[in-house]
Amino acid sequence: MNISKQVSLFTNRAVAATIVSLALLAAPAGFAFASVTTTLSPTGNGNFSSWDGDSNDVNDSDPVDCEDSSADGNDNVSTSVVNERESVNLNESSIPNGSTITGVEVFVWDQAPTTAGGTYQTFVHNDDTNITTNSGVDLATTGTGVCTAKSQVIDVADFVKDSGTDLEIGVLKTATNGSKVWIGAIRAIVTYTPITIIASSGVGGSITPSGTLEVDEGDDYPYTMAPSATYIIDDVEVDSVSSGRLNEYEFANVAVSHTIGATFEGGWTAPSVNSDNSSVSNPDTL
Structure with a gap:
């Protein structure tokens, strides 16, 4: 043939x-193209540092400890002063450059030192744009003997992540209830479109x-x-x-x-080799 x-x-x-x-x-x-989520933990102190304590006190893994003088030394950040802020840096290296960050959910673990009900909000700070976005809704400590997990979704403006992106999350003491607040841990789930x-x-x-x-x-x-x-x-x-x-x-x-x-x-096959071919002008039938 x-x-x-x-x-x-x-x-x-x-x-x-x-x-x-x-x-x-x-x-x-x-x-x-689908969105992706990743969990980011504190990697250092942010721009806001008015509360007592620092990022080392809110980077606990589960189980989270909110009390003072705990055995592991990672206790809490705390304040009763209205409008004081505390923030931590996040490590965004797991998010590819060029991804569009579309949402941040801030998770906190709180406890009341003596009187429950102390109010606060979470926030996100974008150091690239110097824009701070509060949650706009108060949270309140649940009790004096328990470290309670809570979260708030922050409505941040979409932005593109690059190698210089510096994203922070934090807490803001509010005036609704002035009782002191302990925060034992803080982290974020970041949503992005890569x-x-x-x-x-x-x-x-x-x-x-x-x-x-x-x-x-x-x-x-x-x-x-x-x-x-x-x-x-x-x-x-x-x-x-x-x-x-x-x-x-x-x-x-x-x-x-x-x-x-x-x-x-x-439907393609390579031609087989035929050693009997003796003429280029008249080759044997394949």
């Missing part, structure tokens, strides 16, 4: 395989790396497409636009999210 007949024989099968592959790739093209590259492949080959990859803004990310036996690369789509039959593709200096997908055409 000559090459033209071999190609013709597999045409219908190749078209069918391509249709299946394109169906598999349709979802990433219109993919809504820059991602979503890579997928149809039947008959692979793309490496595959799946969803969170990436850092400004970095380069190479991809490799490889067909399986009896397949060739049919097309590589980058952000839903055909880029042709590529074995490799690199996203350089990434600034936004992307998709990449490969489809493969089946």
